[in-house]
Amino acid sequence: xxxxxxxxxxxxxxxxxxxxxxxxxxxxxxxxxxxxxxxxxxxxxxxxxxxxxxxxxxxxxxxxxxxxxxxxxxxxxxxxxxxxxxxxxxxxxxxxxxxxxxxxxxxxxxxxxxxxxxxxxxxxxxxxxxxxxxxxxxxxxxxxxxxxxxxxxxxxxxxxxxxxxxxxxxxxxxxxxxxxxxxxxxxxxxxxxxxxxxxxxxxxxxxxxxxxxxxxxxxx
Amino acid sequence: xxxxxxxxxxxxxxxxxxxxxxxxxxxxxxxxxxxxxxxxxxxxxxxxxxxxxxxxxxxxxxxxxxxxxxxxxxxxxxxxxxxxxxxxxxxxxxxxxxxxxxxxxxxxxxxxxxxxxxxxxxxxxxxxxxxxxxxxxxxxxxxxxxxxxxxxxxxxxxxxxxxxxxxxxxxxxxxxxxxxxxxxxxxxxxxxxxxxxxxxxxxxxxxxxxxxxxxxxxxxxxxxxxxxxxxxxxxxxxxxxxxxxxxxxxxxxxxxxxxxxxxxxxxxxxxxxxxxxxxxxxxxxxxxxxxxxxxxxxxxxxxxxxxxxxxxxxxxxxxxxxxxxxxxxxxxxxxxxxxxxxxxxxxxxxxxxxxxxxxxxxxxxxxxxxxxxxxxxxxxxxxxxxxxxxxxxxxxxxxxxxxxxxxxxxxxxxxxxxxxxxxxxxxxxxxxxxxxxxxxxxxxxxxxxxxxxxxxxxxxxxxxxxxxxxxxx
Amino acid sequence: xxxxxxxxxxxxxxxxxxxxxxxxxxxxxxxxxxxxxxxxxxxxxxxxxxxxxxxxxxxxxxxxxxxxxxxxxxxxxxxxxxxxxxxxxxxxxxxxxxxxxxxxxxxxxxxxxxxxxxxxxxxxxxxxxxxxxxxxxxxxxxxxxxxxxxxxxxxxxxxxxxxxxxxxxxxxxxxxxxxxxxxxxxxxxxxxxxxxxxxxxxxxxxxxxxxxxxxxxxxxxxxxxxxxxxxxxxxxxxxxxxxxxxxxxxx
Numbered sequence: 001x002x003x004x005x006x007x008x009x010x011x012x013x014x015x016x017x018x019x020x021x022x023x024x025x026x027x028x029x030x031x032x033x034x035x036x037x038x039x040x041x042x043x044x045x046x047x048x049x050x051x052x053x054x055x056x057x058x059x060x061x062x063x064x065x066x067x068x069x070x071x072x073x074x075x076x077x078x079x080x081x082x083x084x085x086x087x088x089x090x091x092x093x094x095x096x097x098x099x100x101x102x103x104x105x106x107x108x109x110x111x112x113x114x115x116x117x118x119x120x121x122x123x124x125x126x127x128x129x130x131x132x133x134x135x136x137x138x139x140x141x142x143x144x145x146x147x148x149x150x151x152x153x154x155x156x157x158x159x160x161x162x163x164x165x166x167x168x169x170x171x172x173x174x175x176x177x178x179x180x181x182x183x184x185x186x187x188x189x190x191x192x193x194x195x196x197x198x199x200x201x202x203x204x205x206x207x208x209x210x211x212x213x214x215x216x217x218x219x220x
Numbered sequence: 221x222x223x224x225x226x227x228x229x230x231x232x233x234x235x236x237x238x239x240x241x242x243x244x245x246x247x248x249x250x251x252x253x254x255x256x257x258x259x260x261x262x263x264x265x266x267x268x269x270x271x272x273x274x275x276x277x278x279x280x281x282x283x284x285x286x287x288x289x290x291x292x293x294x295x296x297x298x299x300x301x302x303x304x305x306x307x308x309x310x311x312x313x314x315x316x317x318x319x320x321x322x323x324x325x326x327x328x329x330x331x332x333x334x335x336x337x338x339x340x341x342x343x344x345x346x347x348x349x350x351x352x353x354x355x356x357x358x359x360x361x362x363x364x365x366x367x368x369x370x371x372x373x374x375x376x377x378x379x380x381x382x383x384x385x386x387x388x389x390x391x392x393x394x395x396x397x398x399x400x401x402x403x404x405x406x407x408x409x410x411x412x413x414x415x416x417x418x419x420x421x422x423x424x425x426x427x428x429x430x431x432x433x434x435x436x437x438x439x440x441x442x443x444x445x446x447x448x449x450x451x452x453x454x455x456x457x458x459x460x461x462x463x464x465x466x467x468x469x470x471x472x473x474x475x476x477x478x479x480x481x482x483x484x485x486x487x488x489x490x491x492x493x494x495x496x497x498x499x500x501x502x503x504x505x506x507x508x509x510x511x512x513x514x515x516x517x518x519x520x521x522x523x524x525x526x527x528x529x530x531x532x533x534x535x536x537x538x539x540x541x542x543x544x545x546x547x548x549x550x551x552x553x554x555x556x557x558x559x560x561x562x563x564x565x566x567x568x569x570x571x572x573x574x575x576x577x578x579x580x581x582x583x584x585x586x587x588x589x590x591x592x593x594x595x596x597x598x599x600x601x602x603x604x605x606x607x608x609x610x611x612x613x614x615x616x617x618x619x620x621x622x623x624x625x626x627x628x629x630x631x632x633x634x635x636x637x638x639x640x641x642x643x644x645x646x647x648x649x650x651x652x653x654x655x656x657x658x659x660x661x662x663x664x665x666x667x668x669x670x671x672x673x674x675x676x677x678x679x680x681x682x683x684x685x686x687x688x689x690x691x692x693x
Numbered sequence: 694x695x696x697x698x699x700x701x702x703x704x705x706x707x708x709x710x711x712x713x714x715x716x717x718x719x720x721x722x723x724x725x726x727x728x729x730x731x732x733x734x735x736x737x738x739x740x741x742x743x744x745x746x747x748x749x750x751x752x753x754x755x756x757x758x759x760x761x762x763x764x765x766x767x768x769x770x771x772x773x774x775x776x777x778x779x780x781x782x783x784x785x786x787x788x789x790x791x792x793x794x795x796x797x798x799x800x801x802x803x804x805x806x807x808x809x810x811x812x813x814x815x816x817x818x819x820x821x822x823x824x825x826x827x828x829x830x831x832x833x834x835x836x837x838x839x840x841x842x843x844x845x846x847x848x849x850x851x852x853x854x855x856x857x858x859x860x861x862x863x864x865x866x867x868x869x870x871x872x873x874x875x876x877x878x879x880x881x882x883x884x885x886x887x888x889x890x891x892x893x894x895x896x897x898x899x900x901x902x903x904x905x906x907x908x909x910x911x912x913x914x915x916x917x918x919x920x921x922x923x924x925x926x927x928x929x930x931x932x933x934x935x936x937x938x939x940x941x942x943x944x
Binding site: 003005006008009010012013014015016017019020022023025026028029047051108115116117120135136137138143144145148149150153170171172175180181184185186187188189190191192193194195196197198199200201202203205207208209210211 | 249252269273276277280283284285286289290299305306307311355356357358361374375376379380381384401402404405406408409412413416417432433434435441442443444446447450451461466467468469471472473475476483486487488489490491492493494495496497498499501502503504505513515519520522523525528
Binding site for chain 3: 582588609628634
């Protein structure tokens with residue numbers, strides 16, 4: 001490239017490092033202790049609950065029923081969702097079967113501007129997840145064409161569907177097992193709880209710019 | 221408040237020390253941050269290993285900086301990002317301006333970025349009629365009262381809730397006066413939500429950039445960073461060149477060190493990893509992502525094997541939290557963007573040692589910072605080095621030469637006395653005759669403002685032992 | 694070092710020489726009591742730390758070289774100050790790196806011990822308390838704590854005295870504000886720090902504050918006296934010697 005700034009910066013860096021022999025990259029550390037699947041569920045739940053996430057452990061076979069009950073309780077008017085994911089298909093089926101007294105379920109449409117505006121008005125957004133990390137207590141969320149970035153950010157409540165068998169011990173383990181290096185999505189997220197701040201006198205307040213509530217449905 | 225333009229460090233320090241409320245707020249805040257960090261790393265041995273690893277990762281990245289920057293640039297471009305190189309603050313500002321103008325934006329939304337403070341981006345944009353809206357709650361508050369951040373991580377740490385209530389009530393139309401922290405936060409959320417929705421451009425910093433995959437990693441708790449980088453059509457990411465790391469595997473340990481050291485969290489609410497603008501079929505995300513790589517003297521600092529270690533800094537702020545000087549004067553007194561121990565080293569290196577090297581004097585070299593730095597930067601050694609650079613008698617910049625010459629003369633005399641102990645003993649005897657060190661005038665005068673003057677012993681240890689013969693070989 | 698050592702050098706430090714010679718004598722006597730001959734090279738002066746910290750490397754080297762030439766026999770060099778010991782042990786090799794004195798500096802540095810560290814870990818001294826019950830508090834001098842890592846050794850010595858109660862400071866590890874030339878160059882900051890340290894000391898109710906560094910003691914004692922506080926500061930060596938050898942009514 002013929003960008004002169006680039007050229008000058010790189011050339012100055014090179015001459016600054018002239019006498020340095022680059023050594024080998026730091027070796028990998030001893031692997032972190034591994035927990036049993038049950039212990040991982042427990043630890044993840046503890047960590048996320050401690051930062052005000054709401055964690056429900058539900059049976060995979062009838063999670064939609066449980067979710068319907070929760071949605072009714074919360075008095076939501078409208079929930080936004082994505083499409084194309086098996087769990088979201090199940091969700092849509094459940095709503096098609098019977099949606100009495102339930103919030104409206106609005107799938108994200110193709111047109112971006114109207115849907116973006118809609119997200120600022122719905123009560124909750126529901127997404128799938130790629131799994132979770134037990135040691136730090138975080139969900140792994142990869143937005144896709146089917147589930148846009150703002151779905152888990154703009155609505156005041158984020159509902160996350162987490163298959164319990166995809167809980168990893170650590171971020172390093174998740175990155176390795178899921179082969180992140182081979183292809184990162186445009187945006188990859190770790191989400192550990194509802195948004196918060198302590199900028200005023202260190203008083204903790206939830207629901208700043210991101211969701212005020214994070215509800216995790218852990219599917220076992 | 222304390223402005224860099226009229227940089228009188230001694231005066232700033234005096235003013236800060238006299239400000240009771242500031243000192244109370246600071247002490248309480250730093251104690252909380254110290255305690256939080258302590259709780260975040262319960263296993264001392266594991267923390268040591270983690271710090272060593274962090275050090276190794278950053279050192280390795282610096283040693284391979286040109287290759288890594290090229291690799292980062294290559295990956296980012298492959299992924300659809302645009303990469304700009306800025307040698308100076310001015311160039312970085314111009315680049316931002318041209319992007320903003322290309323999209324006919326009159327304002328932009330901004331996540332926290334120390335680099336943007338370093339280049340004085342907001343003031344520059346304002347001069348060109350562009351409003352930069354700070355969205356991090358602490359930054360939002362201080363922007364409203366036209367101040368600068370006083371701490372890297374908690375920018376409004378010096379304000380209590382009454383002050384915040386007054387600021388929001390006065391500066392935001394229709395905002396009620398309330399001291400309830402939840403209500404204050406809700407006011408900010410409501411006000412900024414509209415700006416997010418309407419913004420065409422969002423700006424962010426970068427906590428670390430992975431060369432291997434072309435991924436920008438950003439950490440936050442509020443969600444404003446994700447808003448700035450996902451809602452508008454354009455995302456501009458500002459990054460110092462020293463923030464690049466080699467591999468994705470380097471992220472977990474650095475993340476742990478950063479969040480644990482900065483706020484005592486095992487992880488922030490969000491870790492936002494950006495690798496590409498909106499891809500085909502995606503419904504949202506910025507259509508353009510611009511990465512601006514800022515040099516601003518870093519490539520020069522790199523030339524010095526000792527001083528280059530300051531470039532390992534991951535901007536966690538923990539050296540500030542543990543510093544007995546920062547705790548007593550806060551960030552504004554330093555008069556520059558980066559306060560505390562790391563700022564006392566970095567600022568002279570980017571703004572000039574003669575002009576700002578005085579900052580490095582405000583340290584007793586107690587070493588508390590070094591003991592907690594997550595990447596093991598030897599801060600006391602670097603502070604000494606800045607002092608040494610400033611003390612060179614024939615400095616190119618000249619300014620302060622007279623003061624240096626006077627001090628140099630003192631040390632020359634001191635050295636003589638220590639090489640010819642008979643001089644030393646004579647001086648001490650002369651002092652002993654008066655009983656106390658001369659403190660009526662001169663540099664020792666202020667000692668007696670708060671202390672009685674030290675008393676010379678009637679006989680030195682040398683004299684006592686000469687008399688008894690003890691200690692002979 | 695030959696183990697167990699029969700002879701040691703004593704580097705008193707310039708502050709002890711001029712302001713706290715009794716502490717120096719006490720330190721030497723306790724070493725002798727623990728079974729070693731103590732040699733005090735007569736022309737010793739300053740380790741060079743003040744100039745080194747101020748950035749005057751040439752002058753620091755001059756002072757340091759003078760000490761390098763004095764302590765030539767292969768005895769351990771025992772230093773009753775964490776900061777001076779650290780200067781010699783950790784910083785002499787750096788100070789002389791790349792110069793003709795580098796090897797000598799390294800050899801010298803390898804023989805340096807802080808005083809309480811030497812008594813505890815090498816000589817395994819045993820102490821018997823002859824004094825009456827007293828409450829003391831301990832100030833961890835920064836270099837003793839962070840560079841030499843000898844705080845626990847000092848406390849172990851105090852704990853051997855059965856009539857001495859230790860009351861901890863709230864911020865034991867916070868710098869007292871001396872910092873050598875810092876107290877002179879940044880007097881306002883230094884004053885703020887020593888005032889807080891004194892409040893902390895007075896707050897413990899202890900009558901005596903102990904430290905292993907005379908810079909800290911000079912600073913703290915000056916501030917205690919200025920405030921008219923009844924507490925007073927003593928060097929650890931002087932306190933231990935007086936407790937174990939001079940049963941005085943006022944101890």
